[in-house]
Amino acid sequence: MRGGYNPITFISSIPSLNESNYNVWREKLEIALALSDNDLALFSPCPTEPVDPVREANETDAAFATRQRDHAEVRMKYDLDRAKWDSSNRKCLMVIKGSIEDPIRGSILEYSTAIEYLKKVKSQITGSSEAYASTLIKKLVNEKYSDGGIREHILKMSNTAPKPKPIDLGLKDEFLIYLVFASLPKGYETFVVNYNLQPDKWNIKKLIAMCVQEEERLKSSHVDKDTYRWCHKTGHYQKDCLEFLKHLIRKGIPYEDPAKRRKTQVSHI
Template sequence: MEDYNIWREKLEIALALSDNDLALTSPCLTQPGDPVRAENETDVAFATREHDHAMIRMKYDLGRAKWDSSNRKCLMVIKGSMEDPIRGSILEYTIATEYLKKVESQFTGSSKAYASTLIKKLVNEKYIGAGIREHILKMSNTASKLKPMDMGLKDEFLVHLIFASLPKEYETFVVNYNLQPNKWDIEKLIAMCVQEEERLKISLGDSVNHVKENKRKNFKNAKPQEKPQWDSSSPSKSQGKAPQTDCWGYNPAVSQGTD
């Protein structure tokens, strides 16, 4: 099962879109008590209170029926979206919110491990191209997943993490930011980084691409290593094969030609 906070968010979205989240957003209604006649209360006054109580009780019955229906559907969706081993380890609860609290307690350890994974990912993230806007949004989205675990990062700290993920071509850009008194939020950072990326493309992109293209062409056009050639002065190369003789040095072809 995925991280609890992601699972919980998807669950709430599904229940809200189906208009069945009442049991998650509102507590269970309290049943009103029956009216008790006060001492020396007149029949008219008591009858009036009984009438008012009847209206309150009718309103309660309608609201409770709607809440019970929502609670039952919430429990069905919650259990249906969980894996069997996890669902089997949780005791049965009749109230959806109590069931969710028990589910959350089961994921306390895994949430800590998930938070550690997110932090390591942020620290080790490096920009390798393909759009700096997407890179910043990706890191910002990763950092936002820490907020539900009470480990949210301040924008200023996230900005420095993003700067640390940029390649050396952005060193001057980062130094200039550190020298100025103003601080950027994520929106400002995206705007300025996109502008800097365009500037780098204009100043460095053509020459860098030219060098890469030449390397690519040279690699494609490279000829395979040729086999070593024999010396043209070698008798076997210039004159053909040497005459074959037997073990005594006798050549039948020469002998027949002299006869």
């Protein structure tokens, strides 16, 4: 145990590996193995076994004996190094496998070294992460805003965006902002154009604030146009507005009193 550290404490802090937390898992794993003094097999290759000396044809007994003594020291060092490496490799494999969720561990072949096993784990997670991110990006591209609040719509897209994986699949705010703009209805076209013309770029928080403000402006302008423009009154549709119908007459369109039109429609029922 290095420096009084309790290896169990660090090993227990390693999160279970799933398809979305490889980077955190790998970092915690390496810290735990290092602080418990068990990480030799992760950064050092397996020691190479020395070849036993073979007596040469014209070699004297004394010379061969000397080579055998020298080799004995090399063999002893190898045996000690190999025992230490094997112990580290065995413990690393135990910790690695024990911190992987069952579905992922069951799909990984057995390997004799921790390094080989970790390479396969990364390959497995990277492949599934790419497929997972591809699915989410397709979903974001096809997302369209209809109703329910612009804030909720942006937060939903932001939460859907792939988070960083073993490879760089995280979406930057700027790209996500353009995906949000692409999902907005036609009424936001001027708003989007104005954003593209300005030098400053927004983060997601600023995007939400500005979109909520624009949504309120659009709602207000819609009410002003459809409800108040002709008579400045509420409680009826524009098609039933007397002032609006008089405006049509001035344009040369025949006028019919809305109340009379409704009475005629009722008589034909």
